[in-house]
Amino acid sequence: MSNIGFALFLLGMVAIAVFILMGLFSLIKKNGKAKKRFLFAGVSLAVMVLGAVFMVAFQTDEEKALNEERRIAEVKAEKAQEEKDKAKAEAAAKEEKEKKEAAAKKKAEEAKKEKEEKEAAAKKKAEEAKKAKEEKEAAEKAKAEQVAKEKAEAKKKAEQKAKEEAEAKEKAKQEAAAKKKAEADKKAKEEREAKEAAAKAEADKQASAQTIRYAQMIKNPDRYAGEYVKYRGEIVQIQEGDDMTVIRLAVTQESYGWNPNEVIWVEVEGYTDFVDEDIVTVYGTVVGKHSYTSQAGWEITVPAMLADTVE
Template identity: 55%
Template structure:
């Protein structure tokens, strides 16, 4: 139908032009054929309109749908697609597992490094000569040290301990005049009279008022470890 409409349109346009020209010629020559030529031209114009109607009504005219038809997959294609999806899922899982393993390895290495540094720090810790420490505790603030001495007083509150330790040993035992004040963020099983070792940082001068009302200043220490 579209082809027929196209042919009809082409012929109608030619006829319209031809008989319009003949009508003009007839008007000039006054041969009496102008009215007939105009009727034929009008018929050609009507045929043009009919041609457009035929072309528009043709089932193969117009714009074809651009939506692609969904092809039905064969069983082989479905199997291939499934295998590809499984391969991608496996690759993703392996990549995630690799990342987790690397993170775990880094965390383990970091923990081992810190543990090694801590062990080295404890191994290298040494006491500061008490007369020098007593003279100016703030000078040694932040230094990591180790002292061994006798507990002359220990007080605990919840998960915190305050310990006074005599750290200078002489022929009679430990000198109660050479004392450091140790703060320890935990409780222990130790009591007065026990000899213990403490590791930690010097915090500077520690001042307190004794039961007798005396203002006393001694070196302070924040312990990380208390052990026999």
């Protein structure tokens, strides 16, 4: 019965494989047989289980002993294989450990060497940096000293230039002031001399001024136009306006006073402080005759002069 069970077990196992493959093929082909073939695979599984049951249930004592020996042998083989695998694993682990230790040692040596090289490079770099820094500081110091020297020289030159410019400016100012003073003195002198000359000329002019007898003047005033004359008399009437002063001046003195009928028409630019009945002396140029209407309605013609001085 155990042989029959073994046959059923093998047959079920093969049938399962075949029907599963046929079911998968039917799924791909989509011919509607996949479900049926998977069902046969299930039946085959049941046959394989049944065979396994028969194999276990109907084993003979010899088969059981054989199976036990076989099992013991398999256990021993498995144990031997395990020991072999263990020894192999231990050898491999040892070898791996040695390799790792060698690699670690090599790595440590390389790290140490790299560290020493890095330290040497860092030291060299630090020395170079220090040297470069010292050279830079020396260069900067030299440059700063040169700049300071140039600034000091420039400042000295600027101060010297400023001093020279200030001295030149002061000198120019003094020269300009002296020149201005000289020009002012010259101008003042010229003005003074001009005033003195004008005063002298005026004095000479006034000294040369003649007094023409009124009877002679009234006869034909135009005859004496342009003559520079001098008259002393009493103001009969004085009027001011438009920056002009007009005087009617009685110029003939009688025993009882100044004759109001012998009058000269005098015009002078500007205003004066004189009033009616003041006695004044006038200097000026005869301009001919002048006619005016009296308060009584008479038209009166008298000699006229343009005065430059009233005193």
